[in-house]
Structures are given as structure tokens and as C-alpha cells.
Amino acid sequence: MSRRGAVERDERGAASVLVLALAGVLVLLGAALSVVGAMVVDHRTAQSAADLAVLAAARVLADGGDACGAAGRVAAANGADLTSCVVAGREVRVGTRVSGPRWLGQRGDLEAEARAGPG
Template sequence: MRRTGEPERGAATVVTVAFAGVLLLLGAALGVVAALVAAHRTAQSAADLAALAGAQTLAIGGDACGAAGRSAAANTARLTACVVEGREVRVGVEVEGPHWLGQSADLTAQARAGPATVPPAGG
């Protein structure tokens, strides 16, 4: 039994360790979220550049999907899809995402490029 006026010993240590653990877990989770956002931005940029490279190569009569694949690889991505429809190129790319606690999903992005379409006059 505790006597009146005797200070409690060690209670603040337990609370401090618990708060430190929570802050450490929160910091790690925020780090993973930041890495996911950065990887998604990388994937979307690689997809946009691959689509533009493919459309430019298609415009001069070359292999659009080959150019898109080289552009994706130069931007640390893998070309997963390439479709040429008329003068338009649609691509899909994949980049490696952060792997934390067994998470193995990679991030994907799609883009299309081709000549601009002008809406009909008066419409």
C-alpha cells in the first residue's frame, strides 16, 4: 500500500515510452505515404513522357511503341501497355513502389498523346 505523501515512481517513464512508440509508428507511416506519392508522380511523369515520345515517333512514321518503351525505361518505368489508334498513342507504365510490411504492389499510370482535336465551330 502506498503511504500518503509518497511520490509515485516510474509512471512518467511508461507514458513517455508509449508516446515515443506512437510517434515512431506515425513517422514510419507518413514516410511510406510520402514514398507512395513520390512513386505515383514518377509513374505518371513516365507515362506522360512515353506517350509523347510515342506520338512524336508515330508522326514521323516510326515505331511508336518502341519509342514509348525506351522513354519509359529512361524514366525508371516499365511499359505495360501500348496501343496505337490512328494518330493517337495510349500507354500504360509501372514503377516499383515502396515495400513495407510485406506490401508488394507497384504503381501504375496511363497516358495518351496525339494531335489536338479542335471542336467544331459554333458548338
């Protein structure tokens, strides 16, 4: 048996280990990117709900109604919780919150704020 045959036999399976390691890294990277994508979507949901809620509140306030009640209904209809509603004169500020992705023990919720009014 030649020296070259012994070396080839010792390296058999080395590529399989490398492929498995790279596959594991790619799976972990894909999972992390999925969580980041979910966080972006959830933040956009919170911001959209805040924007729509504050516009509804401003409209109801202009008509003399319950602005914060309208904001709460619109936020809930858009999948968010109303966390704050402040009416100061003709200005309305609202805050909303949606549940963030739960991965590896993360517990953070995503929040957004919006304002409507003159000036």
C-alpha cells in the same frame, strides 16, 4: 512517514512509461508517413514516365516510326516499365508501372496511363 510520501513513492516511473509509449506511437506514425510519402513519389514517377513516353511515341508516330518502341525506351529511361502501348490512328495510349514501397508485406506496384493525339 506521511501519507503523501507513500503516494509519491508509488507513482515513481509512471512518466517514463508514458514517454516511452508516446515515443513508440510517434515512431510508428513517422514510418507510416514515410511509406505514404514514398507511394506519392513513386506514383509521380510512373505518371511522369507515362507522360514523357506518350509524347515521344506521338512524335515518332508523326514521323512514321515505331511509336511503341520509342515509348518503351523513354519509359525505361525514366525508371518505369511500359505495360501497354496502343496506337489507334494518330492517337497513342501508354501505360507504365513502377515498383511501390515494400513495407510490412505490401507488394503493390504503382501504375499510370497517358494519351496523346488529336482531339
